[in-house]
Amino acid sequence: MPAQQSFRSQSAPSAELSKLAPLTPAYDSILELTPYQTGKPxxxxxxxxxxxxxxxxxxxxxxxGCSPHVTLAITEQLGQLSRYPDGNGYYLKQALADFNNISAKCITLGNGSDDLLDILTRSFVSSDDTIVYSQYAFVIYSMLANMQGASSIEVPAQRFGHDLLAMRKAVEDNPSTKMVFIANPNNPTGTLLEHQELREFVASLLPSVLVVLDEAYIEYSPESNNRALLDEFDNVVIVRTFSKAYGLAGLRIGYALSSPPVAELLNRIRQPFNVSRLGLAAATAALADQxxxxxxxxxxxxxxxxxxxxxxxxxxxxxxxxxxxxxxxxxxxxxxxxxxxxxxxxxxxxxxxxxxxxxxxxxxxxxxxxxxxxxxxxxxxxx
Ligand SMILES: Cc1ncc(COP(=O)(O)O)c(C=O)c1O
Missing domain, CATH: 3.90.1150.10 (Aspartate Aminotransferase, domain 1)
Structure with missing residues (x-):
């Protein structure tokens, strides 16, 4: 099956939306979005x-749940709730820099990793651009393309995982490709890519195509180490979260590792206080408890x-x-x-x-x- 243009989350306009006129959304593709279906609370x-x-x-x-150290860290912040958090997340960034052996200048914090995927798309993708991702990849990627009025290409999966050769061809065939999303391990299939395969894929692309490696579940596959890609390629961003193994989904905190100029751009787009005071304290404590x-x-x-x-x-x-x-x-x-x-x-x-x-x-x-x-x-x- 060839790669195909896709609007995966298509839906008919709802009764409410049909009353939107004379107002119009920024892009027609917004009308085709279906709100993300969360797990039933x-x-x-x-x-x-x-x-x-x-x-x-x-x-x-x-x-x-999460590390018991998180409770203490949060409790210590309770007297400070009237104060804004540190908008630069200094201590958490320092801890993440040590943990990932990278400069703090390469780190952007987010209100969950969803926030970072959104900031990345808004920073790099316009309505003239194309986003490439795999069939069965995390559904948010296609939604992000629709939100920006961008085109998307869903590349057929191979044995439920990413077919990197086909993805490479899709990028080559579509010069308007600006961003490629890869979830590793992938949600919902749980498949994992080899480091060498990924390295070859990134090396084959033009440096103007940004590869976003979504590592929301990476703690469950410690043998997979793609951090080295950041030393070699400026067009790679790794996005991680405290929502999964760290047990902090309710607090909404994630981070992106990138080259310093990419981080600088993301920092211009993000909300000034996108991570809460409790989120910063909890994530710092959780990270320390390996x-x-x-x-x-x-x-x-x-x-x-x-x-x-x-x-x-x-x-x-x-x-x-x-x-x-x-x-x-x-x-x-x-x-x-x-x-x-x-x-x-x-x-x-x-x-x-x-x-x-x-x-x-x-x-x-x-x-x-x-x-x-x-x-x-x-x-x-x-x-
Ligand atoms: C692959 C993947 N990326 C990102 C996320 C977003 O997680 P969060 O915004 O909680 O960090 C999820 C959540 O299910 C996910 O499965």
Whole structure:
């Protein structure tokens, strides 16, 4: 299948939007956006179904929570809530610079990594430009293209992962390409690219094409180290988050590593106080507790192996994952998703990605996973 122009999150204009005229959005493509579907919040399930004992395996959060050091760091800030945070995030940037062996000048902080993906797109992509990404890549990339009125090219995946040769060809064939998004590991498929493959891909592109490497789940694949790309190429940006392994999704904090001039540009576009006082303190404390990240990794590995065995026993195919979630093939996945919801287990249907027969399941604690498997077993044997 050739690469194709794509507006993945297309939707018909809603009744409300049809009343927008005579006002018009900045770009027609904004009318085609569907708001991002988040994992169903626990409180919503309780409200809708009256289920109280809910297990949420839908948003790839850390089921263990966050480092205990975070609580103390936040508590210390509580007397200062009337004061703005440090808009430059000095201490967190210093800690990230040491951790990543990079200058603090190369770091931009964000209100979650979504904020950084948005800042990057707004900084570099105009309506005349094109964004390239893979089929089954994180859905936000296509939405960002639509928000800027830019074109997007979705390159068919290869065995559910990025086909870098085809992506390279798509960039070469489309001189208006300004940015390439690559999630590594990828969400929702959990696939991982080899460093050498990625290096060759970046080396093959013109230096005017920015490669954004989204490493939201990198802590679960410590063997994958692409930080060295930043020493070699000025057109690479690595985006990471404290929302996943660090367990701080509720505080919204992420960071980008780039060349100093790219960071300088991003800093002009970002909101002056885009990371809160609590976010800065929490992330600094969480980063210092690498033992906690190691425990997180070990627990995730053990539970991932256990889940794989259970899926094998249930006769369900899955894609080997390098992150903290796993994609499982289930016939009539949306029905199964609904049946799981009614029994208090929230997972993620993937119809929006064209993966109608798949569910994405976040690896939980042992008891969460047991509940998932028991519930799934009873749903599938009722059929
Ligand atoms: C691949 C990927 N990138 C970025 C994000 C955004 O995360 P956050 O904004 O919480 O940092 C997510 C969240 O699910 C993700 O899966």
């Amino acid at each position: 626990v409180e919503e399930l309780t409200r809708e179904y009256g289920v109280f004992d809910v297990v949420k395996l839908a948003s790839n959060e850390n089921p263990m 033992d906690y990240i190691e425990q997180t990794r070990v627990s995730n590995q053990e539970q991932m192996r256990w889940l794989e065995k259970q899926f094998d026993a249930l006769g369900l195919a899955f894609i080997k994952s390098h992150a903290n979630f796993i994609m499982v093939e289930i016939e009539e996945a949306v029905k199964v998703y609904q049946a799981l919801l009614e029994q208090g287990v929230i997972v993620r249907p993937l119809k929006g990605y064209g993966l109608d027969n798949w569910l994405r399941i976040t690896v939980g604690l042992a008891e969460d996973n047991l509940r998932l498997i028991d519930t799934l077993h009873s749903i599938l044997s009722d059929d």
